[in-house]
Amino acid sequence: MIVRNHPSLLELFFILRSSVLQRIWPQLVFVMGLSTLIVAGHALRPGLVPTLDGMPFALIGISLSVFLGFRNSACYDRWWEARKQWGGMLAATRDIARRSLLLEARGEVGAAARHALLGRLIVFIRLLEAELRAPARAAAGHGSRFPVDAVLREAGAGLAGARAAGLVSDVEFSLLDGSLADLSRAATACERLRATPVPFGYTLLLHRTAYLFCLLLPFGFADVLGWGTPFVTGLVAYTFFGLDSLSSEMEEPFGTRPNAVPIAAIASTVEINLREALGETDLPELPQPVDMILL
Amino acid sequence: MIVRNHPSLLELFFILRSSVLQRIWPQLVFVMGLSTLIVAGHALRPGLVPTLDGMPFALIGISLSVFLGFRNSACYDRWWEARKQWGGMLAATRDIARRSLLLEARGEVGAAARHALLGRLIVFIRLLEAELRAPARAAAGHGSRFPVDAVLREAGAGLAGARAAGLVSDVEFSLLDGSLADLSRAATACERLRATPVPFGYTLLLHRTAYLFCLLLPFGFADVLGWGTPFVTGLVAYTFFGLDSLSSEMEEPFGTRPNAVPIAAIASTVEINLREALGETDLPELPQPVDMILL
């Protein structure tokens, strides 16, 4: 996540960091160069370079922007859902930290059970972070194929033990287990978001048509815009490629690109919050953005 | 589901597998051929082929893209809901696997009840997979008309038995049954998605207008675009037919086309996860994409 103050109007035009320009400049240069060539060719030898009427391009461009808008909304919704799931997990761990005070009220054995429970939640959130950011590394070195689920099952086993030992009533058990279920549902939803991108057919169709459109554009505008063509096609290309690029970034909310959901920072927040709830006082600082980026 | 790395910009133009091009190329060739004929006719005998002004086409084309965008969103939402329901079932089976540890804490009879319960869930997910993918085959050879519901009812009967035998309290019963209800709701939602497509009237109206539009297009553009007409109508047709074709694919999320929801793979994941929760160690591999496609 990019963390920065609102830039002034003038700064707005000169920010390069955290702009999509960093990623799409080669394409922009290419489209603008091509435009220049076409306009120049058209000016030197009018008959050589075919030019087209601009109106069909308006039709295609507007249709494309409707469809790009669809993909962009779908991708943004993924990113926002990812952020909501992580916020929901923070809330669920707070619920458990609060509800498990019931255990603490039942003496030392209860307090130990609470300590073990909250400790497992810290392991859980760190494992989930690792699995979403680097699946290959996360899978190694665990006995289970589903390490995230396994640690929740261990927490559940702890609760079942507390229930068997009479530390909690069935209602209290179901209250605590309900929060584990919230965590499990959120973790499964995150796995869904990571494993299932927007269908590849959409990416392919929209990438292709957006690129073909921007490459054809100078042919359609050279006649009416003359030397203004490179600037106008550059603006169109910046808009279309830029939105397309941002959509791709949103599509993978657990990546490590600048706009990704800062799951490492949220995981740290969860851990610090849980340790505070356990009464620890020597707590680390809350995570801060590095170079305006929080991951 | 198509599983592949992000292609480079150049590869993007040459990928044929998993592109809608494989399905819509005959229509594209037809429209581009027709365009060529019209332009040629127009060039040879200007009076013979009627040509039209392009502006009404811009109007129709933009309206159409708004309406195609509607159908596409409706279909995409079906696909995404299907995926969510299957993710939700994975989470619900994990809940049962964790909650039923309560049973295991009550000795051997409880452990046997847990084993039977989780075993029935494996049967459930496999039956649902078969019903959604091949309804005719799935219905054969079962005593029940609703085999998926019947196996959940058997699981419920097992729980009611455990309750009668005093193995679980009423609260614990309701906790476990709540997860069965989650599964039942998700399975019924999947049946809804399979049995109720987007109303046929929409498909008919949008297919027809999209095709009529693309067939009329060369008449409207031949005059202003000349030999550029086939390329531009080809690009329009590729965009419209492509989106239409992708929408149809999304409409049936439980089919076996490349972008379908990989329910066989998820069902295997559920099975492996449940068997691990039962303590089995000799587990099969998690399903892997074959030829970049996971089903």
Place this chain on the structure above:
Amino acid sequence: MIVRNHPSLLELFFILRSSVLQRIWPQLVFVMGLSTLIVAGHALRPGLVPTLDGMPFALIGISLSVFLGFRNSACYDRWWEARKQWGGMLAATRDIARRSLLLEARGEVGAAARHALLGRLIVFIRLLEAELRAPARAAAGHGSRFPVDAVLREAGAGLAGARAAGLVSDVEFSLLDGSLADLSRAATACERLRATPVPFGYTLLLHRTAYLFCLLLPFGFADVLGWGTPFVTGLVAYTFFGLDSLSSEMEEPFGTRPNAVPIAAIASTVEINLREALGETDLPELPQPVDMILL
């Protein structure tokens, strides 16, 4: 609901059944006839028929398609919510059928209570079907003004009796009553959808502007399209009137037009499912589409 296989591309153009063409052909013929007259008048006496520039029409047409798209989405959402509510009721009756196995485990009195409970659900679903399809007839001959709610209250009275008789604990009562509440909420939602259409002002505004637009269209296009005008205005009118007509059909999801939600068929499914859960074996066939239409 229309149940049919995907038509081939060629069939697509010749399907008349289940097409909106059946309903809107008079308007189409009128608009196309008017176009022909205007073009003919324009050709015979250029000064007599005023013709207009097409561009303002593009503006109106595109604005209209944005607004028609809004109404269409609102109507489609009603239809899809109706279908979801009925799917949800199927799931809720399955929940009750499964949960009430608790009663059966408590001897004959419990089994009789379960039998009475599930029987009332069959009455419930049939009453709801009648109320939504033919409110006048459904209201006659019942003691209550809210027959659908009255039968759920009877079911609740049965449960309260079972609770008083000690057949169920309070938790088990609340589990069973929770499913009744699901049914009640879904039934009330269906009454909402039936009683509250999309505000009449929208229908009036959009109907009027769509018709005025299509009637003015030939004046705007006669000049530039000539004899192509009737075809192009026909295509525009088909798109606009067709979408408008489909929206109206979606707006009343409990009607009996071809695309309506097949609530009679779902009610039969619920009944057969419940009777199977009661152990009946002589069950009727599941409802099948008649003439490609399932109601």
Place this chain on the structure above:
Amino acid sequence: MIVRNHPSLLELFFILRSSVLQRIWPQLVFVMGLSTLIVAGHALRPGLVPTLDGMPFALIGISLSVFLGFRNSACYDRWWEARKQWGGMLAATRDIARRSLLLEARGEVGAAARHALLGRLIVFIRLLEAELRAPARAAAGHGSRFPVDAVLREAGAGLAGARAAGLVSDVEFSLLDGSLADLSRAATACERLRATPVPFGYTLLLHRTAYLFCLLLPFGFADVLGWGTPFVTGLVAYTFFGLDSLSSEMEEPFGTRPNAVPIAAIASTVEINLREALGETDLPELPQPVDMILL
């Protein structure tokens, strides 16, 4: 809410009641009159009245329709949520009427408690109706600043008393209180909808631009449309002002304009339903529309 049969196609053009025309005709007459003046001035003294090219207007008009579409969706969602909340309150009162049969099964004291509970719900729904329709009057003459919440708290106090008297178990208490919570949440949501309109900035921006646009329109179209200008600008103004006016009506779903949510009628339905559930037989008629309008 406007309750009427579907008008025939011809009637559609002559309905004045319940049309937005009743509210926007002065603006329409003004815009059409201005158009006539401009066209006349243009015809008499071509150099006097400046005319503009129409294309920039297409751009502004289409952008405006996208933004008006946004505001309209936001307002419609408010109206539909309002209707859902009231439907949800009907369902919640039915839940309480059914669940409180538990009380009745516990003898006369229980029956009296049930009677008092349902009676308070009638007071609740009438107070809420008054507060939403006429906040000033509703607030007068009550001891509390939150009369709607106060009556629910009284109902809760009644339940707490029944719990203290051992009439209900804790689970049964939480079941009944859960329905009170549903009512409380819905009432708070209705207060939110009434107190928080769509931000005033949107209304201001869109009103202004829509009016400026329609006033500039004749300057842009006089040249190309001639005497057709008043009709075309009239159609554009009807569409834009009409949608804007309908949006404003939807924005305040608890007003008393024709398309408002009929909360008085729903409150009567709730009251009659509750009185029937209490066994009363001398029930008033269900509310009927007066002059095709149900409030």
Place this chain on the structure above:
Amino acid sequence: MIVRNHPSLLELFFILRSSVLQRIWPQLVFVMGLSTLIVAGHALRPGLVPTLDGMPFALIGISLSVFLGFRNSACYDRWWEARKQWGGMLAATRDIARRSLLLEARGEVGAAARHALLGRLIVFIRLLEAELRAPARAAAGHGSRFPVDAVLREAGAGLAGARAAGLVSDVEFSLLDGSLADLSRAATACERLRATPVPFGYTLLLHRTAYLFCLLLPFGFADVLGWGTPFVTGLVAYTFFGLDSLSSEMEEPFGTRPNAVPIAAIASTVEINLREALGETDLPELPQPVDMILL
């Protein structure tokens, strides 16, 4: 939140307060001045200032309005969610005030526990208000890093104590804790909305393209609109900059700009409501808008 009566049609054009004009007038003046310069330059020395054809601008403008519409919807949804979360917290505190009557029915110790519980909720809502409006100041002077969560945990500890003292059953505990969980979830959601803006890339891309577009616009329109250019580009710029500015205001729903969610007022409402529920009679006035603005 701006609280004002519906202005008349004429007033609408002269309202300056609470209009975005207050913030965007420098940009508007700049764009309109630039337009005037270009038109003048074009009139004086036709060959000096390059002018462009307007059509590409229609394409860019319409695409831009689709994308601005996306950002605007995303920002509006944030604002509306923020308002819903605060409404939900009001409802949740009402639930606790009502449910905790259970405690009061258990004598003086119970009444004291209720008093402490509700008092903590007042602290909670004030802390949350401070944290959302001025995070830096809110963090100072608290022992905890998460003061909002800490106060809920204290409330939970109070409940756990009441449970240990036998003042509440486990079911009653879970009922009261359930409302605390509602508050915790809403507070965490508010922190999410505050900490996670719409990805900065969108803001950058859309700001830039909207400004570039408005700066290029006079070059495209000077030719066809002449001296009408400054007015038309002014209208376009007012629409685009205005919507962009409103979106930015919606993006930060917890700010102190005029359209922000009035969380201080809602917090006061919560406090007064809770104090009334505690039986206090000397209550302050409900918060009123100052200068038509409620914060």
